[in-house]
Amino acid sequence: MTTTSAAGTAPDGSAVPAAPPPFDPELAAALTVIAESIPRVFTLEMLPALRGANSIMQAPTNEELSLGGAFEITERQVPGPAGAPDITLLIGRPSGATTPTAALYDIHGGGMIVGDNRTGLLPMLEWARELRAAVVSVEYRLAPETPHPGPVEDCYAGLVWTAAHADELGIDPGRIVVAGGSAGGGLAAAVALLARDRGGPALAAQLLLCPMLDDRNDTPSAVQMAGLGVWDRASNEVGWTALLGAARGGPDVSPYAAPARATDLSGLPPAFIDVGSAETFRDEAVAYASRIWQAGGVAELHVWPGGFHGFELMAPQAAVSRAAAAAPLNWLHRVLAD
Amino acid sequence: MRLAAVDPDASAAVRVIGYFDQLTEAGAGLEAIVRGAAVLTGCPARLTDGGRRISLRVAPDGSPGAPAGPPDGSWLSASASASTSTSTSTGADGGAVLWLERPGPAGPVEAMVLERAAAAARTVLAKTRGRAPTRPVDDQAAVEVLIDPGASPEARRHAAGALGLAAGTRVRAVALAGGAARIVPAADAGVDAGGPRAGIGTAVGLEGLPASWAGARTALRLTADGSDDDPGPRSVWYDELGGLALLAENVGSATALIPDELALEHAALAGPWVLPTLHAVATTASLRAAAATLLVHHSTLQERIAHAERLLGWPIREPDGRHRLYLALALRRLRRHLRADG
Numbered sequence: 001m002t003t004t005s006a007a008g009t010a011p012d013g014s015a016v017p018a019a020p021p022p023f024d025p026e027l028a029a030a031l032t033v034i035a036e037s038i039p040r041v042f043t044l045e046m047l048p049a050l051r052g053a054n055s056i057m058q059a060p061t062n063e064e065l066s067l068g069g070a071f072e073i074t075e076r077q078v079p080g081p082a083g084a085p086d087i088t089l090l091i092g093r094p095s096g097a098t099t100p101t102a103a104l105y106d107i108h109g110g111g112m113i114v115g116d117n118r119t120g121l122l123p124m125l126e127w128a129r130e131l132r133a134a135v136v137s138v139e140y141r142l143a144p145e146t147p148h149p150g151p152v153e154d155c156y157a158g159l160v161w162t163a164a165h166a167d168e169l170g171i172d173p174g175r176i177v178v179a180g181g182s183a184g185g186g187l188a189a190a191v192a193l194l195a196r197d198r199g200g201p202a203l204a205a206q207l208l209l210c211p212m213l214d215d216r217n218d219t220p221s222a223v224q225m226a227g228l229g230v231w232d233r234a235s236n237e238v239g240w241t242a243l244l245g246a247a248r249g250g251p252d253v254s255p256y257a258a259p260a261r262a263t264d265l266s267g268l269p270p271a272f273i274d275v276g277s278a279e280t281f282r283d284e285a286v287a288y289a290s291r292i293w294q295a296g297g298v299a300e301l302h303v304w305p306g307g308f309h310g311f312e313l314m315a316p317q318a319a320v321s322r323a324a325a326a327a328p329l330n331w332l333h334r335v336l337a338d
Numbered sequence: 339m340r341l342a343a344v345d346p347d348a349s350a351a352v353r354v355i356g357y358f359d360q361l362t363e364a365g366a367g368l369e370a371i372v373r374g375a376a377v378l379t380g381c382p383a384r385l386t387d388g389g390r391r392i393s394l395r396v397a398p399d400g401s402p403g404a405p406a407g408p409p410d411g412s413w414l415s416a417s418a419s420a421s422t423s424t425s426t427s428t429g430a431d432g433g434a435v436l437w438l439e440r441p442g443p444a445g446p447v448e449a450m451v452l453e454r455a456a457a458a459a460r461t462v463l464a465k466t467r468g469r470a471p472t473r474p475v476d477d478q479a480a481v482e483v484l485i486d487p488g489a490s491p492e493a494r495r496h497a498a499g500a501l502g503l504a505a506g507t508r509v510r511a512v513a514l515a516g517g518a519a520r521i522v523p524a525a526d527a528g529v530d531a532g533g534p535r536a537g538i539g540t541a542v543g544l545e546g547l548p549a550s551w552a553g554a555r556t557a558l559r560l561t562a563d564g565s566d567d568d569p570g571p572r573s574v575w576y577d578e579l580g581g582l583a584l585l586a587e588n589v590g591s592a593t594a595l596i597p598d599e600l601a602l603e604h605a606a607l608a609g610p611w612v613l614p615t616l617h618a619v620a621t622t623a624s625l626r627a628a629a630a631t632l633l634v635h636h637s638t639l640q641e642r643i644a645h646a647e648r649l650l651g652w653p654i655r656e657p658d659g660r661h662r663l664y665l666a667l668a669l670r671r672l673r674r675h676l677r678a679d680g
Contacts, residue, residue, distance in 0.1 A: 025364035029374060030341040032356035036349075315341045317377045317400025319370070 020224045021277050024306030030315035031229070031308060040227075042111060042235040044144065044242065050114045059118040067122075069095055070129045078161040081153035088139040089158055090117045092125055093170055094132050102133040102175035102204070102336045105162060107155050107191070109182030109310075111212070111231065111239035112143045120181055120313060127329045131336060134171050136162050140187070144242035148257040151243070152190045156200070159191055163201035175336055177205045182231070182281075182310065183239065185211025189259040189271075189288070196267050203269040205335040207328060210275045210309055211285055214260035215240040216249050219283035229279055229308035236280050260284050266295035272331045273299060274324060276307020302327050343380030343398070346447045354378060354447065358454035362461050371462065372396045372436070375455040379438055379448050384409060385418065385459055387434035390479060414438040414448055416456035418463065434463055477501060481519050484544060485511050485551035498544055511539040511551035513558040519551065535561040536573040550576075556586045559675040560668060566610040569617035570671055582668055589672045598650075598666040599673070605649035612649075613667075615642050619654055620664040 023031060039046055062073040071092035080087045094101055104127070108119040117137040128135045140154035159178065166173035178195075180188035185208040192206045217236050226233040240248045240258075247253055255262035271292055275285035282303065289301035304311070304324050312324040344350045357374055368385055373396040375383035384405055385394045395405040409415070419433030436456045438448055483489045483497035501521065503509065508524035515535035524541035537558025539550030553576035560582060562570025576583065606612050618628040629639040643654065653659040 022364065025361055025366035026370045026373065028364045029357045029360040029366070029370075032360045033344070033353045033378075034341055313340060317341065317373055317398075319373075319400075319402075322400060 018224070020228055022306055023229070023278050023308060024304075024311075024318065024320045026318035027306055027308060027311050027315055027320065030311075030318060034314055038230060039235075041232065042113070042238050044113070044238060047113060059116060060122055065090075065092060065118065065121060065125060067125055067129055071095060071125060071135070078158065081150075081157045084150065084153065084157075085141075087154050087158055088117065089162065090121070090137040090139070091169065092128065092135040092137075094128070094134060097132065097134075097170055100166070100170055100172035102131060102177070103162070103166075103169070103171040104128050104133055104135045104177050104179045104207070104332075105159055105188075105191075106135055106137040107140070107178065107180035107184040107187045108137065109180065109184040109212075110142070111235065112151060112183045112243045113239055114142065115183075120184070123313065123325065124179060127332060130329055131332055133175075133332075133336070134169065136169070136171075143239075144245075147245060148243050148254065152187055152194070152256050155187050155191050156194045159195065159201055174202065175204045176201060177207055177332065177335070178203055179207035179209075180211070181209035181313075183212045185209050186213050186259060189213060190256045192268055192271075193259060193262055194256055205270045205272065205332075206268065207332070208271060208273045208285070208288075209328070210279065210281050211259075211273065211288070212236070212239070212281060213258060213288055214284040215244055215253050215258040216260070217280075218249075219280075219287075221282035221284075222280045225278060225280050225282075229276075230311075230314070231280060231309040233280055260288060264295065265291045266297060268292060268295075268297050270298040270335050271300070272302075272328055272335075274302040274304065274327065276309060276311055277303050277305045278307060279309040281309065300331055341377060344378050344447050344451075346445060350447050351450050354450045354454055358458045362458045366458075366462075368392065368459055368462055369394055369396065369402055371455050371458045373400050373402070374458075375436065375438065375451050376400070379440075379451050381448075382439040383455070384437040384439065385434065386437065387418075387463070390434070390463075392434070409435070409437045410439070410441075412441045414440055414442055414444050414452060416452040418456040418459040434459060478518070481521050484521060484547045485519055487548035494544070503544060505544065507544060508541050509544065509547065509550070510541050511547050511554045513537040513539070513551065513554035515558065515561070519554075521547065535563070537561060538573060538575045538577075540576055553583070556583055559586055559672050561675070562671055566614050568671070568674060569614045570667070585665075585668065586672055589669065591676055596669070598652075598662060599669050601650045601652075602666045602670055605646055608645070608649055611642060612646060615639070616646060616654070616663055617667055619643060620660055620667055625655070 065071065065073050072095055074091050076089045076091060077086045078089055104124050106121060106124050108115045108117055110119055117139040121137050124135050138155050138158035140151045143151060162169065162171065163173050163176060178188040178191050188206055189208050189211055192203055195201050195203055217233055217240060222233045222236065244253060244257060253261050271289065273285050273289045275282050286301065286303060289299045292299040302324070304320055307320060307324065312321040315321050316325065344353050357378060361370055361374060372383050372385045372394050376396045376398050377400060380398045382395060382397050385392060386409060393405055394402065396402045415435050415437045417433060418436050436452060436459055438452065444452065480497035480500040483493050509521050510524050512520040512522055513536065514520065535558060537554040537556065539554035542550045557574040557576040557579060560574045560579065561572055562568045564570065564572050614632060618631045622628040622631055625639060626636060629636045632639065647653055652662060654663045
């Protein structure tokens with residue numbers, strides 16, 4: 001190689017990533033304002049504070065979730081995985097719907113360690129309102145108290161129950177989309193793999209927003225963005241280690257824990273994958289889309305330039321956030337078209 | 339956690355300053371700045387600039403759109419005009435103004451946001467003035483791209499297109515008192531007699547406009563109001579300056595006055611007739627022609643010249659003395675118009 005590059009080669013021969021891509025100007029400015037409210041590195045010691053009543057992620061009330069009466073909000077206790085406790089599903093049905101509707105089966109984010117089934121639900125409800133679709137959000141048990149496979153099995157059990165009770169819920173079982181952001185995106189991808197491999201509910205699509213897919217935590221973007229933005233490599237290690245313990249990064253991690261480990265990505269429902277160019281998950285998200293295509297599947301990939309993790313939720317006003325928020329709805333209209 | 343209107347607590351100032359500093363550092367555009375003002379105050383914000391035909395409005399949810407009507411004078415506002423522009427007149431344009439669609443008085447957060455957002459907008463406007471907006475917002479912006487030596491070839495093509503100037507067209511840059519720039523056809527550089535003082539650059543192709551503009555600014559310094567206090571031509575062609583251009587380019591605010599300039603100022607104190615008389619003597623072919631220009635009798639002119647020669651201390655009826663006088667008058671104009679827009 002005769003050309004020079006900003007990226008170099010380490011003594012051991014591995015590639016050293018170049019300087020990280022810049023944050024989008026508006027996102028960089030927003031980050032200066034919100035950064036002080038976000039732990040630079042998430043640690044397990046912070047969990048009580050992050051999960052408590054004064055959590056930085058304030059849960060919306062049923063009233064707020066109804067979007068001014070557009071949805072009827074209910075909660076249902078349903079059976080969990082075999083031998084495990086019941087799980088709670090938060091269900092939002094379009095008010096006045098008389099025929100079965102499509103449904104977004106939402107799995108919340110929070111690094112596998114925080115959040116509940118109201119976290120990040122408002123954007124899902126806003127898309128669902130446009131689609132006249134229902135939303136079902138699953139309350140799964142969190143790591144580290146519940147390691148793999150507890151969380152993903154909770155999510156899958158909720159999906160199976162939802163599909164089995166579609167009539168009762170007014171849902172068209174042929175138009176269920178699994179959806180999630182961050183850890184929820186990883187769990188949604190895993191649930192899609194489980195549904196395929198177990199002959200479970202036939203999913204219409206999988207919506208994977210900045211998904212957390214790869215426990216190895218060693219992609220160029222993970223290395224490049226270390227110490228920068230939101231949910232950097234150190235936080236990511238905390239999350240994955242909470243879920244997998246000492247097995248994290250080793251040879252025996254299940255694809256249902258870390259979908260990037262799946263060797264076969266064929267036979268999956270159409271995927272929407274998005275991610276910021278300036279976040280840990282960039283390269284694993286791009287790789288997942290590429291491998292779906294290589295397996296003959298259908299995927300739509302958006303890499304938002306200068307986006308940090310969760311940018312469209314934390315700085316929703318920015319021009320790039322507005323574009324990022326519009327893209328999933330546009331895709332949902334297409335995949336749910338009759 | 340999401341970005342929302344800032345509460346007026348102790349850290350509000352730090353957040354607001356950090357937000358707009360970061361926007362500026364990252365090279366954000368005007369809409370991003372207006373959006374920042376709207377989001378951090380929870381109030382619709384606008385940027386208006388009549389001169390550049392800018393009218394931006396952003397709602398607190400970040401959505402941009404065209405304003406429904408003109409700004410209300412009672413709203414909170416801050417000027418975003420550059421305080422010392424070297425190449426643009428504001429005046430009738432009204433200049434750039436950042437608005438919050440809320441009547442005063444401003445709370446601490448609003449005041450801070452207005453100040454910082456206006457400063458950030460000012461930085462962007464100052465940059466895009468000379469630097470090359472990808473698409474000029476009006477003719478004046480397009481002109482300024484073409485006369486900017488730092489503008490990219492692509493920006494120059496856009497600007498030429500916006501002005502309807504085909505490649506190969508011969509043009510001249512014209513520098514007007516007050517700071518405005520014009521581009522005129524090389525063969526028809528007519529200057530409005532009643533208009534502002536004008537320095538006219540050399541004829542060039544479009545790529546030569548930065549050089550033509552530099553010459554036009556030099557020529558502008560040798561123009562005069564045409565008043566008794568500042569007699570001389572209201573328009574000057576760089577092509578005709580000869581060695582005076584060299585003089586102009588080497589006389590600045592740090593250049594020491596020479597005795598002839600002091601003598602000229604001393605003489606000027608004798609009456610309003612002195613400077614027009616000396617200018618006529620220095621620039622006409624004969625004393626008879628000078629008298630006709632001044633609308634005075636030949637003998638009156640002779641008396642005035644004798645008086646002026648005593649005040650100056652050198653004869654001005656012979657070629658050497660007339661040249662000396664001509665240079666002293668030229669130096670006086672150069673000093674009066676040290677800044678090309680002055």
